[in-house]
Amino acid sequence: MYMGYIPEVLKLLEREPIEDTADDQLYFTMAYLDEDFRNEIEMKLDHKSEIFQNIYGVEMDLDLYSEEDKAGGPERYYVKNRSTGTKPAVLHGNGPSKHVLNYFGNYIPNMWNIDEGCTKCKSRQIRLKNKAPYELPLVFLAIFIELNTPFLEEQLEKIHALDYPKEMMHLFIHNNMKYHSGHVKNFTEKYGAEYLSVKHITPEDGTAEWRARDLSLDQCMAKNCDIYFSVDSIAAITNKQTLRLLIEQNRTVVGPMLARNGKAWSNFWGALTKDGFYARSSDYLDIVNNDKRGLWNVPYIANCYMVNATLLKKYDRTVLNFNKANLDPDMAFCSTLRELDVYMYVSNRGDFGHLINYDTYDITRAEPDMYQIFDNELEWEERYIHKDYRSNLLPDHVPRQPCPDVFWFPIASEKFAKALINMMESYGRWSSGKNEDDRIEGGYEAVPTRDIHMTQVGFDPHWIQFLKQFVRPLVLKGFQGYSNHTPHSIMNFAVRYRPDEQPFLKPHHDTSTYTINIALNQVGVDYEGGGCRFIRYNCSVVDTKPGWILIHPGKLTHYHEGLYVTKGTRYIMVSFVDP
Numbered sequence: 207m208y209m210g211y212i213p214e215v216l217k218l219l220e221r222e223p224i225e226d227t228a229d230d231q232l233y234f235t236m237a238y239l240d241e242d243f244r245n246e247i248e249m250k251l252d253h254k255s256e257i258f259q260n261i262y263g264v265e266m267d268l269d270l271y272s273e274e275d276k277a278g279g280p281e282r283y284y285v286k287n288r289s290t291g292t293k294p295a296v297l298h299g300n301g302p303s304k305h306v307l308n309y310f311g312n313y314i315p316n317m318w319n320i321d322e323g324c325t326k327c328k329s330r331q332i333r334l335k336n337k338a339p340y341e342l343p344l345v346f347l348a349i350f351i352e353l354n355t356p357f358l359e360e361q362l363e364k365i366h367a368l369d370y371p372k373e374m375m376h377l378f379i380h381n382n383m384k385y386h387s388g389h390v391k392n393f394t395e396k397y398g399a400e401y402l403s404v405k406h407i408t409p410e411d412g413t414a415e416w417r418a419r420d421l422s423l424d425q426c427m428a429k430n431c432d433i434y435f436s437v438d439s440i441a442a443i444t445n446k447q448t449l450r451l452l453i454e455q456n457r458t459v460v461g462p463m464l465a466r467n468g469k470a471w472s473n474f475w476g477a478l479t480k481d482g483f484y485a486r487s488s489d490y491l492d493i494v495n496n497d498k499r500g501l502w503n504v505p506y507i508a509n510c511y512m513v514n515a516t517l518l519k520k521y522d523r524t525v526l527n528f529n530k531a532n533l534d535p536d537m538a539f540c541s542t543l544r545e546l547d548v549y550m551y552v553s554n555r556g557d558f559g560h561l562i563n564y565d566t567y568d569i570t571r572a573e574p575d576m577y578q579i580f581d582n583e584l585e586w587e588e589r590y591i592h593k594d595y596r597s598n599l600l601p602d603h604v605p606r607q608p609c610p611d612v613f614w615f616p617i618a619s620e621k622f623a624k625a626l627i628n629m630m631e632s633y634g635r636w637s638s639g640k641n642e643d644d645r646i647e648g649g650y651e652a653v654p655t656r657d658i659h660m661t662q663v664g665f666d667p668h669w670i671q672f673l674k675q676f677v678r679p680l681v682l683k684g685f686q687g688y689s690n691h692t693p694h695s696i697m698n699f700a701v702r703y704r705p706d707e708q709p710f711l712k713p714h715h716d717t718s719t720y721t722i723n724i725a726l727n728q729v730g731v732d733y734e735g736g737g738c739r740f741i742r743y744n745c746s747v748v749d750t751k752p753g754w755i756l757i758h759p760g761k762l763t764h765y766h767e768g769l770y771v772t773k774g775t776r777y778i779m780v781s782f783v784d785p
């Protein structure tokens with residue numbers, strides 16, 4: 207890089223003949239080292255980077271910083287060289303420092319500011335609104351299930367619910383996980399016919415991830431697609447407009463920013479290490495937390511992105527592929543894109559969704575998703591909490607009270623009730639119903655039921671969380687001022703009543719301040735009889751509904767019994783809270 211007045215620059219260029227193929231850097235160095243010549247043309251080296259900044263090799267010395275605009279306009283961004291204290295005007299990023307230049311390019315010159323966000327996001331945008339379906343770009347949707355994934359059914363539903371005509375979409379699914387075979391089969395049977403075509407690669411095909419991804423690019427080309435849209439099973443796309451917005455954004459490669467809820471784990475990298483692995487850019491957390499919104503040129507993106515097929519037309523699978531030097535398929539792909547100087551953008555201009563956390567997902571359990579209350583809270587609530595639960599909490603909601611001080615609320619979904627039964631029946635070791643019980647302190651139960659404790663199926667912490675998060679607010683609805691602390695509950699168990707096993711429970715007080723009693727199956731369908739009678743009030747609740755909770759004082763006033771089950775099996779879930 208150099209600048210100067212034309213006569214001197216010409217002298218510099220004409221100092222010696224030079225071949226096209228020769229080393230131009232050496233040519234300029236020799237000219238500079240020639241002291242007479244240097245003095246003659248007043249040649250100076252910008253060794254403090256006052257004007258020019260080469261990025262390569264000094265990445266660590268360069269900081270992005272902003273300055274207030276004295277005229278009251280938006281703040282302005284510069285790069286400052288920490289070791290020289292200068293603010294160079296020209297940045298040069300070559301070779302492996304290109305991604306650093308791209309990072310600075312997200313702000314400089316005037317690309318982003320606090321007030322307006324990204325100022326250039328709208329440039330090159332296209333509009334799909336008012337286009338008839340057949341006028342829209344042809345999309346090749348490729349779904350990859352490479353991990354056992356909590357709540358996969360919901361993710362698939364969300365992908366299908368994207369606002370885009372299915373008659374303009376081809377569907378490709380690579381499922382590598384046997385556990386999900388049924389889920390994928392259900393999905394393709396339910397919706398497959400709506401798509402232009404369906405290609406489903408099953409675990410039995412034994413296709414490696416990179417090969418499946420390569421294949422999907424080939425298939426996209428074979429189908430003459432305009433847009434390649436890749437979605438991994440862990441991408442929970444909650445915004446139905448995501449695909450349209452990405453296409454409208456009109457970049458060669460662009461994806462929605464997705465992160466694990468409340469975590470720094472996301473689907474993009476803000477920076478790279480020297481070896482091409484993850485590094486954190488100074489704006490990474492601001493982007494992940496949506497404190498900065500925009501369209502960001504980044505060195506790595508995964509899990510959900512679209513690729514404009516013009517790129518696929520340019521490079522075949524020998525160049526553009528997912529298989530490279532033992533890298534993960536995504537890393538391989540992004541590394542190739544960087545080498546080809548193809549920019550990858552991640553957008554958080556809107557909220558698009560989040561990433562599923564698969565860290566603790568244990569498919570050896572019955573109902574593994576039930577155990578995800580901590581790691582995938584949103585999905586857990588969506589699947590397992592009753593759709594009317596929130597309305598219980600409205601200020602003017604008067605809770606149902608079928609018997610005095612017995613409160614009744616919808617709390618859990620039918621899926622929750624079914625899952626709990628399945629967890630218990632899969633475990634199968636129901637207690638004997640005798641007084642001797644080595645599961646409890648003292649080894650003696652005065653009023654024994656046929657039951658399985660939550661501890662026996664490893665569900666105790668999850669259950670306590672459920673009590674804290676969902677039950678406690680209801681308790682406060684019924685019993686004003688109580689329970690402004692974490693519910694304390696050691697006895698959490700599912701009960702099974704059967705005519706030929708234990709059909710009823712004799713009158714008793716519970717060892718609790720309050721007891722919760724959740725019906726898990728349907729009277730009149732799954733069993734006959736049953737219910738809970740409060741003897742002091744001669745009042746019974748017999749028309750219980752799956753997923754509905756009874757909350758009542760445990761002792762003194764609420765002496766109660768479990769009524770006789772005459773047919774079938776009745777299941778309930780009980781906790782003695784604050785004993």
Ligand SMILES: O=C(O)CCC(=O)C(=O)O
Nearest residue numbers: 716737738767768769780
């Ligand atoms: O069967 C019922 O609904 C009552 C169960 C009960 O009281 C208990 O398990 O302590």
Ligand SMILES: [Fe+2]
Nearest residue numbers: 714715716766
């Ligand atoms: Fe009881």
